Amino acid sequence: MLEDEYERDRRRLPRHLRRRPEPEAAFAFSIRPAVRADIPDIREIYNYYVTNSVVTLDEKRWSHKRWSDKFDHLQKLGLPFLVAVSPNDQVLGYGMVGPWTGGSGVRYTVENSIYLGQAATGKGLGRALLEALIAACEAKGLREMVAVISDKGAEASVALHEKLGFVEVGRMGRVGYKFGRPLGTIYLQKSLSPRKQPSWWSRLINR
Template sequence: MSAHTIRPARPEDVPAFRDIYEEAVLNGTATYELVPPDLAEMRARFAAITGVGYPFIVAEDHHDTVLGYAYASAFRHRPAYRWSVEDSIYLAPEARGRGIGRDLLTRLVELCSESGFRQMVAVIGGADNEASIRVHRRAGFRMIGTFEGSGFKFGRWIDTVLMQMQLGDGNTSLPDETVFPGTLYGG
């Protein structure tokens, strides 16, 4: 039996997301934010992502403690990008190195594929973020580039790594235009 389960996120999970994200902001380069957002802002972000139908999931242990979360969001906000999503994964420090990030990413890829998205892009903060690069590579992402010195945090320049994975038919067939009834891009 797995030591954790993956399930859809709920509004009552947002305080745990905020705590996990605060640690990432203050101690890591996975995000280029410098000041952790407050609970109201995290609630607004959660509502914005889930309100237009993007998947947002959590990993929790058998005590219902949130160990990490992952979500997909718009890669870019122009209508031509509507078939591409960007993934985000954040883990509590005690959850790292236990396969939870892999499980979250695997489920997120499944959900995005089922929803009709065709590309997933990982925008990874820090070329030295080996764990994130490794989990994406093992999931089937390929390296597509590095923005050198694109972020400045902790008194140093940080590279941004871009990885990509085709979902479903990728770009080998035309998408089903009826999948998006207009909620994501205004019609």
């Protein structure tokens, strides 16, 4: 029976005899610190955006070594690098922060990045990752978080950051160029509530 025919027959029955539609399964995930074994999945998620979008201005896909180096660097600094995983531990998305550009005077400020696998978009995962990342940064004693977002194709990311207290603090036009068109960047910033002093700067200068 075709789906529309089934629906018409269902509506002819008294309400108390109608079969209720099957509820959709809940989207299950958990968030944990990234480990080295997650790097291949992280790499594939990021490289999708490199190849298919202007969310990142990178034009070349990242290699496994480049991601390994990034992972090691953030581990040495003790900065948050989180992954959202399915019940079978498949990486669905990731979020991380890195040092903000500059010297020791900006050691309390970090820049965040969040990317989701295509099958995990639109399910609240981005918000959960960003909330977890904010909490992890506050636990590290960080004071400011900055997001640098493309001004084309990343409207959902801008909206998400604003919902979680980020405020637009500036824009730069035509600073990037990808897929044959100029692109700008939007800067958003959130003040955190640090709970202890950060230690990552001393790890950086003493390693």
